[in-house]
Amino acid sequence: MATPTTAFxxxxxxxxxxxxxxxxxxFSRLCVxxxxxxxxxxxxxxxxxxxxxxxxxTVSPEPVRSPHASVDMLVAFHQETLDQHAGELAPNAVVLxxxxxQSINIGNLGASGAHLLPIPFVRLAxxxxxxxxxxxxxxxxxxxxxxxxDTAILESVIHTAFDRKxxxxxxxxxxxxxxxxxxxxxxxxxxxxxxxxxxxEPARLVLTGNTGVxxxxxxxxxxxxxxxxxxxxxxILTFLAGKxxxxxxxxxxxxxxxxxxxxxxxxSYAGAxxxxxxxxxxxxxxxxxxxxxxxxxxxxxxxxxxxPGPSTGLPTWTSQADLRFALHAxxxxxxxxxxxxxxxxxxxxxxxxxxxxxxxxxxxVFLLTDKFLGECSSDVTPLSEQHLVVHRGAIEEHxxxxxxxxxxxxxxxxxxxxxxxLPGTPGGVFIANSDEHDAYGIVSEDRANRxxxxxxxxxxxxxxxxxxxxxxxxxxxxADVTLIGWGSTKGPLLDAAAILRRxxxxxxxxxxxxxxxxxxxxxxxxxxxxxxTIGVENNxxxxxxxxxxxxxxxxxxxxxxxxxxxxxxxxxxxDTLSERIAKLL
Amino acid sequence: xxxxxxxxxxxxxxxxxTWCAGCGDFAVWRAMKAALVQLKREPHDTVVVYGVGCAGxxxxxxxxxxxxxxxxxxxxxxxxxxxxxxxxxxxxxxxxGDAYGEGLNHLMHTARGNHDLSFIVHNNGVYGLTKGxxxxxxxxxxxxxxxxxxxxxxxLNPLAVALAAGATFVARAFAGDFDRLVAxxxxxxxxxxxxxxxxxxxxxxxxxxxxxxxxxERIRAIDGRHDPTDLAAAQxxxxxxxxxxxxxxxxxxxxxxxxxxxxxxxxRTTMVPTAMHQRSVAGYLKDAF
Numbered sequence: 001m002a003t004p005t006t007a008f009x010x011x012x013x014x015x016x017x018x019x020x021x022x023x024x025x026x027f028s029r030l031c032v033x034x035x036x037x038x039x040x041x042x043x044x045x046x047x048x049x050x051x052x053x054x055x056x057x058t059v060s061p062e063p064v065r066s067p068h069a070s071v072d073m074l075v076a077f078h079q080e081t082l083d084q085h086a087g088e089l090a091p092n093a094v095v096l097x098x099x100x101x102q103s104i105n106i107g108n109l110g111a112s113g114a115h116l117l118p119i120p121f122v123r124l125a126x127x128x129x130x131x132x133x134x135x136x137x138x139x140x141x142x143x144x145x146x147x148x149x150d151t152a153i154l155e156s157v158i159h160t161a162f163d164r165k166x167x168x169x170x171x172x173x174x175x176x177x178x179x180x181x182x183x184x185x186x187x188x189x190x191x192x193x194x195x196x197x198x199x200x201e202p203a204r205l206v207l208t209g210n211t212g213v214x215x216x217x218x219x220x221x222x223x224x225x226x227x228x229x230x231x232x233x234x235x236i237l238t239f240l241a242g243k244x245x246x247x248x249x250x251x252x253x254x255x256x257x258x259x260x261x262x263x264x265x266x267x268s269y270a271g272a273x274x275x276x277x278x279x280x281x282x283x284x285x286x287x288x289x290x291x292x293x294x295x296x297x298x299x300x301x302x303x304x305x306x307x308p309g310p311s312t313g314l315p316t317w318t319s320q321a322d323l324r325f326a327l328h329a330x331x332x333x334x335x336x337x338x339x340x341x342x343x344x345x346x347x348x349x350x351x352x353x354x355x356x357x358x359x360x361x362x363x364x365v366f367l368l369t370d371k372f373l374g375e376c377s378s379d380v381t382p383l384s385e386q387h388l389v390v391h392r393g394a395i396e397e398h399x400x401x402x403x404x405x406x407x408x409x410x411x412x413x414x415x416x417x418x419x420x421x422l423p424g425t426p427g428g429v430f431i432a433n434s435d436e437h438d439a440y441g442i443v444s445e446d447r448a449n450r451x452x453x454x455x456x457x458x459x460x461x462x463x464x465x466x467x468x469x470x471x472x473x474x475x476x477x478x479a480d481v482t483l484i485g486w487g488s489t490k491g492p493l494l495d496a497a498a499i500l501r502r503x504x505x506x507x508x509x510x511x512x513x514x515x516x517x518x519x520x521x522x523x524x525x526x527x528x529x530x531x532x533t534i535g536v537e538n539n540x541x542x543x544x545x546x547x548x549x550x551x552x553x554x555x556x557x558x559x560x561x562x563x564x565x566x567x568x569x570x571x572x573x574x575d576t577l578s579e580r581i582a583k584l585l
Numbered sequence: 586x587x588x589x590x591x592x593x594x595x596x597x598x599x600x601x602x603t604w605c606a607g608c609g610d611f612a613v614w615r616a617m618k619a620a621l622v623q624l625k626r627e628p629h630d631t632v633v634v635y636g637v638g639c640a641g642x643x644x645x646x647x648x649x650x651x652x653x654x655x656x657x658x659x660x661x662x663x664x665x666x667x668x669x670x671x672x673x674x675x676x677x678x679x680x681x682g683d684a685y686g687e688g689l690n691h692l693m694h695t696a697r698g699n700h701d702l703s704f705i706v707h708n709n710g711v712y713g714l715t716k717g718x719x720x721x722x723x724x725x726x727x728x729x730x731x732x733x734x735x736x737x738x739x740x741l742n743p744l745a746v747a748l749a750a751g752a753t754f755v756a757r758a759f760a761g762d763f764d765r766l767v768a769x770x771x772x773x774x775x776x777x778x779x780x781x782x783x784x785x786x787x788x789x790x791x792x793x794x795x796x797x798x799x800x801x802e803r804i805r806a807i808d809g810r811h812d813p814t815d816l817a818a819a820q821x822x823x824x825x826x827x828x829x830x831x832x833x834x835x836x837x838x839x840x841x842x843x844x845x846x847x848x849x850x851x852x853r854t855t856m857v858p859t860a861m862h863q864r865s866v867a868g869y870l871k872d873a874f
Contacts (some may be wrong), residue, residue, distance in 0.1 A: 032874075205873040215866045224669060245849040247864065250668045255694035259661040262654065266634065266665025269652060270673075274665075292655055383870065390863040404599045405628065405648055423650035423666065424673055426629045431598075431644055431651040434637070441653075442600055442645040 008194035009068045010143060011056035012136065013085060014077025017049040022161055023136040024055030025206075025377065029157040030140075030149055031059040032206055032379045035199030039378040039491065041067035041567065046231070046315040052080045061199070062498075065343060065378060065491030069569035072194065073146070075139045077121075079104055089114050094146065094190050096139060098122055115190045117142075119183055129176035137173045141180030146188065148195040151181065205380040207344040209373035209488075213303055214239040215383070216351025217275055218247065221390050222301075224267035224274040226252045226260045231315050232371035233277040233305035257282040261289030261302075268298045269432055271395075271422040273355055277303035280322050281312065283329070290364050291330035294457065296432040297410065297420070299358040299365075299393070301351075306370035308565045317565030318372035320487055321539035323547070326366045327516055333454075335461045337361070337468070338516035340368040342490025345380045346513060347373070352388055359393035361460045362417055368515070370538070372567040373488035394419040399428035406430055406440040412452055416459030461517045468514040470522055475501075475508030481581050482530045484556060486512040486544045488567065489536050495570035496577055503574075505581060515544065518551040527554045532584045534558045534577065538567065557584055588767075593618035595628055598648045604639060609760030609786030613707055614643055616763060617676075620770035621649075626674060634663040636679030636688065639714045639788075640707035643678065657687025660695045663702045664844070671701065671845040674774055681708040685721040685743050692743075692781070696752035699778040701843035705770070706743070706781065709788035710795045717791035724794060744823035744835060747781045748816065753838040754780035755819065757831060759804055760787065761797050765832065772834060778843045785830070800830065807833040814838060 010027060014020050024040055031038040038059045045051035058068045071088045074081065076097040082104070089095070091113050097104050099118035110116050119142055121135035129137065137158070144154045155174055162170045214236045217225065227237035237253065244251040250267065254260050260276050268274035278286060283304050293300045306322045308314040326338055337357055341350035351367060358365040396419035399407045409430035411418050418439075421428025431441030436453060438444040473482075474494060485493045493509045500507050510530070535545035535556040540563040548554050558580050562568060596618040604610045621631060631649040635641040637656035644653035654662045663677040684692060684706040695702065711729070712718040719729040721741040728735055747755050754776040758766040766784065773780035785804075787797050803826075811833070812818060819836035 203874055205870060207873055211873070215869060218864055218869070219866050221863050224665065226665075243869075248849050250848060252668075254661065254664075255690060258658060259664075259691055259694070262658045262661035263665035263668075265654075266652070266662035267669045268665075269662070270632070270666040270669040272665075272669040288655055288658075296652070383866065385865055385867070388863070405595070406598060423632045423670060424630050426627075429628050429648060429650055431653060433644060433651075433653040434655060435653060437645075440598075441651070442598065443642075443653075 006062050007058050007060040007064055007068055008072050009056055009058045009070060010073045011054060011071045011085060012075040012077070012139065013052060013054040013081030014136070015050050016044055016047060016053040018053070018077060019133065019136045020053040020055045023140055024057060026140055026157045026161050027057050027143065028377050029160060029206055030144065030153060031057060031196065032204055033153045033156060034149065034196040035201035036061055036196065037063045037379050039064050039066055039376060041372070041376050044316050052078070052084060054081065054085065064495060066495045066570045067567065068571045070571050073143065073192065075143065076104065077136065082106070082109065094192060096142060098135065117188055117190050119180065121180070124179040124183060125176050128179040129172035131172065134173055134176040137176040138180035141177035142184045144177070145181040145184035146190065146192045148197065150196070150198050151178070153198065154181070203382070205382055206377050207380045208235070208375055208377050209341070209344045209347045209369050210235045210375065211239065212341070212344040212347030213351045213367065213369065213374070216348040217355070218243070219348070219385065219388060220273065220352045220355035222249060222273045222275050222355060224250045224264060224272035225276070226254055226264050227277045228253060228257050228260050228282055230279045230282045232307055232374045233279055233303055235374070236277045236303065257285035258289065261286040262292070264300055265289060265293050265296070265298050268300055269296065269423070273359065274299070275301040275303065275355070277305065279305045279307050280309050280325065283322070283325070287329045290336070291332070291334050292434050293364045294330070294334035294336070295434050297362040297457070298432065299362050301354050301358050301365050301367065303367045303369060305374050306368065308563065314565040316371065318370045318567050319538050319563060319565065320370060320489070321543070321563065323368065323515065323539070323543040326368060327547070333458070335458055336363055336516070337365045337461070337464060338368060339365065339513060340487030340515050341373070341513055342487060342511055343373070344378055345383070348383050350513060356391045357464065360391060360417070361464050362393065362420060363460060368487055370488050378491070393417070396421050396428060397425065399425060401427050401429060402440070408439040409441055410437065410453070410456070411439040412456050415463040416456050417463070465517045465519050468517070468519060470519060470526065471510050471512040473508055473510050476506070477508070477529070479508040479531070480506040480585060481532045481534060483507060483509045483577065484533055484535045484545070485509065485537060486515050489538065492568035492570050492573050493536060496568070496574040499570060499574035500577060500581070503578070505578070507581070512544070515547070520552055523552055527552060532557050534560060534580055534584070536560045536568065536573070539563050588619040588622045592622045596621055596648050598645055600645050602646050603642055605790050607789040608639070609709065609784070609788070610639055610643065610707060612760040612763055612766065613705065613784055613786060614646060616766045616770055617647060617705070619767045620774065623767070623771050624674070624774055630673055632666050632670070632673055633676045633678055634659045634666065636683035638680035638683050638712070640678060640680035641683065642714070657683050658691065659683070660688060660691040660702070660704065664695060664698070664700045667701055668845055668848065675701070676703045676705060676774065678705040679707070680713070681706060681710060681722050681743070682712045682720040685741050689721070689746070693746065693750040696747055696750040696779050696781070698844045699751070699753055699841050701778055701845060703770070703773040703776070703780045703782065706783050707786045708743070708783050709786045709792055711788050711792040713788050713791055727794065742823060743781070743783050745820065748820050748823055748836060752781050752836070753778040753841050754834070755823075755836045756781070756834040757783045757785065759785045759800055759832055761800065762804070762832065765806065769834065776837065777839050778841055803828065803830045804832045805829055807831045807835070811835070
């Protein structure tokens with residue numbers, strides 16, 4: 001596997017509960033505070049202690065938006081790390097492991113060209129930090145030394161991680177880090193070609209997609225959020241729960257997902273900005289609610305964090321396999337908008353926009369994320385709030401009832417959207433009805449009325465489609481091959497395209513964030529101008545490519561699909577695409 | 586107390602009810618209107634969330650901000666409404682199949698949370714709108730279209746379940762005992778927290794066991810003869826059915842805070858603003874470097 005020369009991948013592996021994530025995040029922060037770009041990615045099993053948890057960070061002076069498979073430095077806290085990842089090591093990779101750990105069997109790893117660096121992590125941790133728990137901070141210090149990192153920045157990331165735990169913990173960790181650092185400086189004879197040299201760069205944020213969504217909800221003025229714990233969206237619920245008091249919002253964890261969505265619909269009906277978050281199995285329980293929101297024309301934002309199924313599937317892994325599910329879920333034809341942000345920054349802006357769209361069009365708006373997008377951190381330019389304006393749509397504050405004392409909440413309009421009234425408003429009494437209903441919400445089985453209402457609700461999408469952004473084309477418009485993706489494949493595609501260009505290929509990337517409704521009229525000329533196309537997505541059947549064909553009549557020339565629970569690694573994807581491009585041209 | 590018909594008119598949409606002649610739902614409908622008049626409510630500041638079934642078909646007959654939701658799911662919608670507008674009275678209304686079958690989980694957790702709602706359950710011991718199938722409160726052994734060999738299960742005891750779940754107001758009423766029904770509705774809507782009223786309501790078309798006669802032979806009023814603050818006594822009363830059916834407020838406890846009283850603005854005595862409220866995330870980004 002050829003490794004792009006500007007990127008370096010560090011990977012740590014050990015049992016769950018052993019601090020892999022917190023150590024990895026410290027390394028991510030170390031990189032960004034030196035002025036570098038980074039992308040981190042973790043794999044972990046569905047358990048609390050034990051198993052195998054790995055965390056990798058790909059760092060580069062140039063933008064890096066996805067994990068790279070080829071590992072340049074591996075820190076192994078148990079044998080399984082070596083077993084699982086030895087095959088990923090780049091030539092001349094460095095492998096760190098505990099010198100005193102009898103259970104680690106290096107085997108013939110050294111013979112393959114890897115540089116072995118046994119360091120007494122636990123011994124140094126106990127002597128300097130007072131606890132074997134700090135063994136991974138010793139490793140962090142060792143890593144920092146190998147990469148020539150600034151020790152002041154190293155200390156700063158430790159402070160960020162541990163200040164809230166008190167001076168003693170911080171002190172122990174700092175001493176442990178220095179012990180690892182000093183050990184390498186004095187004893188290691190390994191040379192690492194990639195150095196973290198402090199650069200003068202404007203500060204960038206460390207953000208996961210889930211945090212981007214949560215911040216977008218805060219910015220958008222969400223006043224009711226409900227969720228049921230489910231990987232990979234639980235952290236959105238936890239983040240907002242922690243801020244509910246200071247923000248004055250309702251954050252709830254109800255008894256099941258049915259209560260989650262129905263409660264949010266009630267809240268939205270009553271005038272709150274409401275949002276829910278879940279994954280496939282939880283969304284399965286919410287499906288009836290989608291139809292309810294649609295039929296009663298109640299605004300709602302649903303964050304669907306995808307993970308592999310079917311059923312319980314692979315709870316802690318990633319996929320993009322719920323596109324069709326989100327598009328069609330609930331009986332009959334209930335129009336909705338689907339938004340699939342491609343990175344953490346887009347998560348913030350897309351969430352903000354989704355809240356506006358839901359209230360403007362009074363229907364369910366989906367935010368399609370996944371474990372890969374939601375849980376990986378990357379560096380993000382500080383978010384700009386300047387052009388963001390909350391629009392609450394058509395809320396009638398001085399309604400006029402008819403002679404029977406009812407307000408025509410669902411009267412037909414040109415756009416399909418009718419002004420709504422909030423409970424408590426005099427003159428605005430109506431019935432929000434899950435049955436088919438007339439303009440006042442009174443149950444109606446009348447043929448003409450049914451036709452009017454179905455047309456009214458469907459019309460909303462025809463109105464909305466005009467304002468939804470088009471997909472973005474990254475790169476030269478006249479490239480030989482266009483890589484087409486949606487949602488979280490943005491990062492891997494942009495990185496793979498950069499690798500391919502360095503190899504002399506002519507490629508660009510067409511990335512969709514707004515995946516439904518398709519702006520066919522504006523999209524068709526854009527698609528027509530493309531030369532060869534390859535669709536890339538994280539599901540078995542190429543759901544988005546199928547949708548493109550169905551909605552626009554556009555057929556991609558080739559497809560790269562992957563449904564094994566892993567995201568696309570940029571270097572591996574570049575190799576796969578190289579082969580496919582060769583066949584196409 | 587008799588509420589004048591004229592006073593109740595403002596709570597009518599003018600849509601004619603579709604219930605069978607003699608259905609207990611008529612009495613509940615009228616009692617709802619009378620209770621709202623007695624409580625001096627206006628149609629625009631009252632919210633009623635309905636389930637699906639014959640009971641739920643009251644939705645477009647009652648002139649209030651009504652929400653006709655999903656079968657079994659009136660309570661979750663109602664909790665959402667109440668948390669956003671704790672200043673408005675919120676009522677959830679459903680049949681027994683809806684409340685005690687499809688929606689039993691929500692009943693237990695809404696009671697557990699002491700959400701400030703009144704849950705009006707029309708209990709006719711059968712699924713009426715779908716034409717007579719067994720419901721959770723149908724007696725064991727009853728023959729219905731889906732249980733031709735007789736219902737194999739023991740009937741659910743909804744009052745016992747509600748008490749066990751921590752409900753702070755549990756009452757039973759009878760559609761044929763109008764004045765007590767109205768008084769119970771008024772008491773429920775004034776209660777601080779979750780109130781369940783199980784209304785025995787004959788289905789003249791499909792339930793030929795639990796008829797008006799069946800109930801008149803068994804009901805006995807407990808007001809004045811029972812201390813509603815005594816939980817153990819309430820639980821004992823909840824077990825009575827075969828020979829004697831207690832009618833009235835079995836349990837009432839006013840000292841537990843309602844769910845919304847735990848919310849931040851409840852402490853600041855303001856409620857969730859429903860107006861536009863864009864916020865800045867600048868403060869939270871400081872931690873993200």
